[in-house]
Amino acid sequence: MSLRKNIAVSDSGFVFDPSSGESYSLNPIGTEIVKLLQQGRSNEDIIRDLTGKYDVDDATLERYYYDFIGMLKQFNLLENGE
Amino acid sequence: MEKIAFERPFIKKLSAGMPSKFGMKTEIKPVTHIDDVAVEELIQKYGSPLFVISEKTMRETYQEAYRAFSTRYPKVQFAWSYKTNYLDAVCRVFHQEGSWAEVVSGFEFDKALANGIPGNKILFNGPDKPEEYLKKAIEQKAYIHIDHFDELYTLKQLAATLKTRPRVAIRVNMDVGIYPKWDRFGFNYENGEAWDALNRIMISESFELEGLHAHIGTYMMTTEAYGIAAAKLADLATGLERKYGHVIKYIDMGGGFASKNTLKGAYLPGTDTAPSFDEYAEAITSALINSGIKPENLPMLILETGRALIDDAGYLLGTVIANKRLSSGYRSTIVDVGVNLLFTSFWYEHQISPARPTTQHTEETAVFGPLCMNIDVIRESMVFPLLKTGDRFVISRIGAYNMTQWMQFITLRPNVVMIDPESKVHLIREKESLETIRQQERIPGHLQAKKQ
Numbered sequence A: 001m002s003l004r005k006n007i008a009v010s011d012s013g014f015v016f017d018p019s020s021g022e023s024y025s026l027n028p029i030g031t032e033i034v035k036l037l038q039q040g041r042s043n044e045d046i047i048r049d050l051t052g053k054y055d056v057d058d059a060t061l062e063r064y065y066y067d068f069i070g071m072l073k074q075f076n077l078l079e080n081g082e
Numbered sequence B: 001m002e003k004i005a006f007e008r009p010f011i012k013k014l015s016a017g018m019p020s021k022f023g024m025k026t027e028i029k030p031v032t033h034i035d036d037v038a039v040e041e042l043i044q045k046y047g048s049p050l051f052v053i054s055e056k057t058m059r060e061t062y063q064e065a066y067r068a069f070s071t072r073y074p075k076v077q078f079a080w081s082y083k084t085n086y087l088d089a090v091c092r093v094f095h096q097e098g099s100w101a102e103v104v105s106g107f108e109f110d111k112a113l114a115n116g117i118p119g120n121k122i123l124f125n126g127p128d129k130p131e132e133y134l135k136k137a138i139e140q141k142a143y144i145h146i147d148h149f150d151e152l153y154t155l156k157q158l159a160a161t162l163k164t165r166p167r168v169a170i171r172v173n174m175d176v177g178i179y180p181k182w183d184r185f186g187f188n189y190e191n192g193e194a195w196d197a198l199n200r201i202m203i204s205e206s207f208e209l210e211g212l213h214a215h216i217g218t219y220m221m222t223t224e225a226y227g228i229a230a231a232k233l234a235d236l237a238t239g240l241e242r243k244y245g246h247v248i249k250y251i252d253m254g255g256g257f258a259s260k261n262t263l264k265g266a267y268l269p270g271t272d273t274a275p276s277f278d279e280y281a282e283a284i285t286s287a288l289i290n291s292g293i294k295p296e297n298l299p300m301l302i303l304e305t306g307r308a309l310i311d312d313a314g315y316l317l318g319t320v321i322a323n324k325r326l327s328s329g330y331r332s333t334i335v336d337v338g339v340n341l342l343f344t345s346f347w348y349e350h351q352i353s354p355a356r357p358t359t360q361h362t363e364e365t366a367v368f369g370p371l372c373m374n375i376d377v378i379r380e381s382m383v384f385p386l387l388k389t390g391d392r393f394v395i396s397r398i399g400a401y402n403m404t405q406w407m408q409f410i411t412l413r414p415n416v417v418m419i420d421p422e423s424k425v426h427l428i429r430e431k432e433s434l435e436t437i438r439q440q441e442r443i444p445g446h447l448q449a450k451k452q
């Protein structure tokens, strides 16, 4: 899973997709995930990281993580075919 | 290491130059406490969903309404509209404040009596007053507001049998310049039917004609309509003075003041558009004072205000069951409060607030109840923070009509608590159980045998 190459992400959670001209805003944990995706980290890897850091059980985190990935897909921000 | 509080990850598309419908940013304010009692504590103790009524807000609202009228008119009397919320504890707060009772059925009539209201402080309205209850109302000296000619003649017969003169008023319907016109109830003003009814009452000598009543509609956004209605009733009163030398005791303007809820499809929020009690009072009392009624004969002004007195005092607390994406990708939030408990979600865009502070990150979402029915929609669309399963929320301004029109459907009715002015919590209606429902059922003998 990785973010499409030309997507710009600022530290404050502002996202710009030059191919569509759309911009988006992320909440802090969303920003963190998108940055990790940019580095090409795997979903399992990212989930493990986050569970250690946030006050949340595995199941809840996984549930909302994949919902979030679903939104990124819906906005066409992820590489195709993954 | 201390762990960081979790909020679900979220991305929102930014659409340039698209302010919200009201041209401002929607700021999400949590409702963590009601009258100093923590929402979370209330749910821990009494379950979710939970209806909460603030006695303090009830009393303050009543006093504000009473002040608006009593500072403009010599004789003012409120009568609590039972159908709006007839939980006994609620009725008794208004009765303690000085309200009479306004009832529209035999059941409500008995409830008012059981709440210690004497017959001569009960107004009996509505198109369906069974003979048994008309009799009771006559004996208890209640004010019977006649709705149609058939009732007038039934009453006349009863008066003869009981050898008393029932105390009556007539309900008058009229054109007050609003649509839809409520002309189903009572006698029409414009076509002369109301004047006709008054003449028949005066000539028959079977009745004590005590008053005139109108209820022009509900959630009335214009005060002028009330001015017109008051002027028309005053005109009938002047006619009676002139023709019969008869002075009526009261003019009853009914209910109908808007609460601060936002109607579905309204462009501006109800908090901005609902007239104040002062504005309604100004319209009604000036019409009466400037009418042809002689100053020494000015009748008592009765108000049957319902929703505007209780809506703000009621809250419905609930819990998020799940978040779900619709096939379109649109977010939906499923909650444990359905339209079976929140009937008014068919009319209002209810305000729903999180019960804890959240970040200002929000997403548009639909809010669905737990019933397996497509109509179970609490909000079709609202901007809402990122609540997750188990999070609590508070729906505000739900005191009117929900605790009377609620349905036992799929789920049972939950607890209702009242918070008193000292912030003590009282259970005022216990939640239903399987037993509550089964008590009413009877199983025929041939269905009772146990299966082999």
Ligand SMILES: Cc1ncc(COP(=O)(O)O)c(C=O)c1O
Binding pocket: B081, B084, B102, B125, B215, B217, B218, B219, B254, B255, B256, B257, B304, B305, B306, B307, B308, B400
């Ligand atoms: C005769 C009568 N009086 C009073 C009311 C209370 O109306 P509201 O809640 O709009 O003030 C109603 C409600 O329908 C009514 O029918």
